[in-house]
Amino acid sequence: MLHRRHLSIVAGLSALGLALSSCGGGAEDGDQVSIDFYYPIAVGGPLEETIDGYIEQFEEENSHIDVTAVYSGDYDQTLASVQSASQAGNMPALSVLLSTDLLTLDDSDLIRPIGEITDDEDWLNSFEEAFMVNSTLPDGTVASIPFQRSTxxxxxxxxxxxxxxxxxxxxxxxxxxxxxxxxxxxxxxxxxxxxxxxxxxxxxxxxxxxxxxxxxxxxxxxxxxxxxxxxxxxxxxxxxxxxxxxxxxxxxxxxxxxxxxxxxxxxxxxxxxxxxxxxxxxxxxxxxxxxxxxxxxxxxxxxTGGGNLYVMEGLSEEEEEAAVELAQFLSSPEIQADWGVASGYVATREDAWETEPLAEYVEDFPQAEVAKDQLPDAxxxxxxxxxxxxxxxxxxxxxxxxxxxxxxxxxxxxxxxxxxxxxxxxx
The missing domain is CATH 3.40.190.10 (Periplasmic binding protein-like II)
Structure with missing residues (x-):
């Protein structure tokens, strides 16, 4: 099955030493942190199993973090789930929500802008410019990270x-x-x-x-x-x-x-x-x-369209840092390359297009690059x-x-x- 092939590709990344920077401080290996990750699926295909594979890989590489991935319906249902969890005092640490909900989420104090948690400029500046417009607050603070984006x-x-x-x-x-x-x-x-x-x-x-x-x-x-x-x-x-x-x-x-x-x-x-x-x-x-x-x-x-990774409000410092580590993993060129093939979404950073399996996929199926080519007009x-x-x-x-x-x-x-x-x- 498609997701199994992708998981085997991603699993091989450990041997290559997938370098994902942490935001620093906080939980060390041995200090266990448990977080929830809410995500929607707005397109067809067995993507729930693909996400589960990524979470399994992340936990293997970050033994001090336990992640419960929750498929929460479409975007509106996911937002409703986040709002309900907030009211119940059981907020997920990381959620995929519409990039266009940024101002509403910030105004409602549901999110913690990622740029206030980490100053990793190399990571924050690694994404396609067209996708960052709906990811940044009017004051210039990067508030969320492009994940499953589209045109x-x-x-x-x-x-x-x-x-x-x-x-x-x-x-x-x-x-x-x-x-x-x-x-x-x-x-x-x-x-x-x-x-x-x-x-x-x-x-x-x-x-x-x-x-x-x-x-x-x-x-x-x-x-x-x-x-x-x-x-x-x-x-x-x-x-x-x-x-x-x-x-x-x-x-x-x-x-x-x-x-x-x-x-x-x-x-x-x-x-x-x-x-x-x-x-x-x-x-x-x-x-x-x-x-x-x-x-x-x-x-x-x-x-542009699609969803971003948001760190939610009201977390402990350790939970925030774990959420950022997961966001860094899911937005890495290796995962973005694999996710682009699995889903059809546009890989959100240029280096992902030069990374397998996406590079080979585009060579075999050029239609996959059309959305990227449209970004200058987006x-x-x-x-x-x-x-x-x-x-x-x-x-x-x-x-x-x-x-x-x-x-x-x-x-x-x-x-x-x-x-x-x-x-x-x-x-």
Whole structure:
């Protein structure tokens, strides 16, 4: 099985002397520390067992630390579990939570910024710049560490393209080409749907991508302003609605969780989803498919996405240090290389791409590098204060326009008014 192969690769790292720096002081070997680690899985595949393998390896290399790894559902469920644990006085030491929840978590005193625990600049500065924007507080303090990060990419079914008379090796490069190719694979290639873009679960993420392509980032760097009603955002949502009006995307909402399987079943020409679904799709699709950056509108672009490693508030010094050691291990180039192959997430540091098994994997499967290549055009992901609540205003606008036929501009103007009211106290 895939995770067993990965575990054997990672286990071999001990013999090579995996160098992971400690934050110093505190627990020594023999002073046992027990910590909990909460993590979500937001993509398909047997990743729970892969994480268990990493924790087993970590404990072998750090005999003074016992880690209980808790798979806690999706990101929202994991956040709810952390909040419940905090109220019960049983906080996990380390958690994987959305990078975009940074301001909300800090404002709620649920996290201890990692940059306040360790001054290991070599480690803190080792990550891709695009991923650090949602990892750093406005004052410049590194608060969390990129772990399972992503961008949105486009997948296309090469067999349907060929059947439709399209070049199976050429992805659409613009929105208009995507619409044209989607129509052609329906009409001439036998596809049930030409294009599908998910509108449940992460609808605002998809809208962000389209807005960025029209020159608009949905929030500002302070996390106190949103731009839902700007013309570029309205145009983006109108274009999305037109996919349904033209019949190349299903009516109603497209389900985030089911979409990778629907694409793997071979009935859709083009889908947008996270690069984190790459391994899942590769293992389940019995046809050749391509992966490409998102098509441009006025310009190329995608938001980053995914989860970070957070050290939680209210720990002892020994627990904090153990949590940082685990974060260093999970974000090391060796584990990031292995995790990138196991999951499809983007390895968060450049040296991981030069490390096995990722280096060999990319050579054999170049599609794995598309998300990394898209990073220069990526923008930070939407991450205001009270992100979930404020993001829901935009999500409701998107879903009303897509499923109920509501006017995109009116819906987005209402979402902007709601956001302004909610964020006013933080300005």
């Amino acid at each position: 949105i990419v486009m997948y296309w079914n090469k067999e349907l393209f060929e059947e439709a008379g399209l070049d199976p090796e050429t992805a659409p490069e613009t929105w208009d080409e995507m619409v044209e190719f989607g129509q052609q694979v329906q009409q001439d290639g036998g596809a049930q749907w030409g294009v599908q873009i998910p509108s449940t679960g992460h609808a605002i993420w998809m809208l962000e991508a389209m807005a960025i392509q029209n020159g608009v980032v949905l929030d500002d760097e302070t996390g106190t302003e949103t731009h839902f009603d700007e013309d570029g955002v309205v145009t983006a949502l109108e274009n999305w609605v037109e996919l349904k009006e033209e019949g190349i995307e299903p009516e109603g909402l497209v389900d985030w969780g089911n979409l990778p399987n629907e694409f793997a079943n071979g009935d859709t020409g083009i889908v947008w989803t996270t690069t984190g679904n790459l391994t899942n799709i590769r293992e389940n699709a019995d046809f050749d498919f391509g992966v490409a950056p998102l098509p441009t509108q006025e310009q190329p672009g995608s938001p 923008e930070r992901e939407f991450g205001t204060f009270r992100r979930q609540e404020v993001g829901d205003f935009a999500t409701n606008a998107v879903q009303s326009a897509l499923s109920d036929g509501a006017d995109p501009r009116a819906e987005l103007e209402e979402a902007q008014e709601q956001a302004d009211s909610t964020l006013d106290e933080y300005r």
